[in-house]
Amino acid sequence: MPTNAELRELRRLHDERHRREAGLFIVEGDKSVRDFLESRRFELTLYALDSWKGDPGTSPRITVTPDEMARISHFPSPREVIAVGRVVDDPLPPGALARGLTLALDTVQDPGNVGTILRTADWFGVDRVVLGDGCADPFSQKAVNASKGSLARVRVHRSPLATVLAAAGVPVFGCDLGGEDVHSFAAPRDAVIVIGSEGRGLSEAVRGCVSRFVTIPARGGAESLNAAIAAAIILDNWRRIAG
Numbered sequence: 001m002p003t004n005a006e007l008r009e010l011r012r013l014h015d016e017r018h019r020r021e022a023g024l025f026i027v028e029g030d031k032s033v034r035d036f037l038e039s040r041r042f043e044l045t046l047y048a049l050d051s052w053k054g055d056p057g058t059s060p061r062i063t064v065t066p067d068e069m070a071r072i073s074h075f076p077s078p079r080e081v082i083a084v085g086r087v088v089d090d091p092l093p094p095g096a097l098a099r100g101l102t103l104a105l106d107t108v109q110d111p112g113n114v115g116t117i118l119r120t121a122d123w124f125g126v127d128r129v130v131l132g133d134g135c136a137d138p139f140s141q142k143a144v145n146a147s148k149g150s151l152a153r154v155r156v157h158r159s160p161l162a163t164v165l166a167a168a169g170v171p172v173f174g175c176d177l178g179g180e181d182v183h184s185f186a187a188p189r190d191a192v193i194v195i196g197s198e199g200r201g202l203s204e205a206v207r208g209c210v211s212r213f214v215t216i217p218a219r220g221g222a223e224s225l226n227a228a229i230a231a232a233i234i235l236d237n238w239r240r241i242a243g
Contacts, residue, residue, distance in 0.1 A: 002047070002062055010047070010072040010084065016140060025139040027083040027149075028075060030054060035149030036083055042152070047072065048081040059083070074141055087139050092130065092157040098169030100127030101238070102192040106161055106206045107134035108227050109197060114138055115146025116228035117195070122150035124235040129154055132161025132206070134197075161194075165209035168192050172211045174202050175230060179213030182234055187242040195231050198224050 002010070012018045013026055027036050027044075030052070036042055037057055044059040049069060069078040096102075103126045108114055114136045121129050136143055138156050147154075165172050172192045194210065196202035202210070216225060216233050225233075 002064060002068065007068060007071055013072075013084070014074060014141070016137075019139075019141070020137070023087045025085050025087055025144055026074065026141060027085060027144055028073060028081075029079040030081055032144075032149040032152075033081050033083045036085060036152040039152035042085040042088055044083045044085045046081060046083050052080040054081060074145075090155060090157055092128075092159050092164060095169065096128065096157075097130075097164060097167075097192055098190065100190060101242075102126070102128050102130060102168075103231065103235070104130040104132065104161055104165065104192055104194045105135050105227075106132050106194055106202050107197045107200065108195060109134060109136050110227070111136035111138075111140045111143040112146045113226065113228045115143035115148075115151070117231045118143070118147040118154050118156065119150040120228065120232045120235060122147075122154050124239050126154070126235065129156050130161065130164060130192075131156065131158045162203075162205040162209055165192060165194070165206065168209075172209055174207060174210035174213050175215065175234060176201060176207075176210075176213040177215055179215035181217050182214045182237045183217070185214055185237070185241065187238045189242045191238075191242075193231075193234060193238065195227055195234070198227050 013024060027033050034054060036044060046056050046059050046061045047064050048061055050063060103121050118129060138151060144151060170190045170192060171188060174194045194206060216230060
């Protein structure tokens with residue numbers, strides 16, 4: 001059973017600043033926790049009700065009561081299990097972008113969008129996701145929740161985007177309203193696709209690294225697409241064309 005001091009410390013992880021200082025993140029719910037356990041990439045501690053029948057593997061399991069779970073959960077209706085994990089920052093290996101499909105995010109500041117994009121990247125089998133400066137923290141609670149466990153599988157790297165794109169070794173495609181139609185685009189198998197922020201698009205430093213621009217043609221009057229939706233449409237067409 002956790003002590004009151006432990007429960008207070010877990011509750012403090014609701015505060016984003018404290019979570020970053022502690023270098024920890026929280027995963028809630030059976031499916032997402034199982035995804036993180038299966039990945040074996042993270043050091044986890046589990047807090048679970050007696051009713052949870054999952055296999056913690058080598059991770060410590062601490063039994064909590066429903067009242068204690070309610071104190072540490074982020075959700076109004078607490079789940080049966082919570083995992084507290086230590087943040088892992090995977091360095092980007094030299095030359096990594098030269099192989100496979102990379103999705104890069106340029107100042108995508110909404111953590112829900114970042115989490116949803118990670119889930120989309122997982123669905124389409126993207127080899128890696130690179131988050132540039134100004135992007136939301138993928139380990140923030142909103143991003144973790146939105147990723148639905150995909151953060152456990154997708155290789156995420158945080159790097160100065162213009163620097164790594166300049167040495168990518170493959171074509172860099174930036175999403176921009178003035179680009180070529182992605183539906184009829186000759187998409188290569190090895191490439192970097194860059195998604196910018198909804199409000200400002202791609203930054204000037206990143207635009208200077210782009211080989212070609214692509215767009216999703218509008219048929220109506222909306223000013224822009226949500227960044228996560230745009231990423232899904234781009235990736236769907238990319239996989240359809242390039243495989």
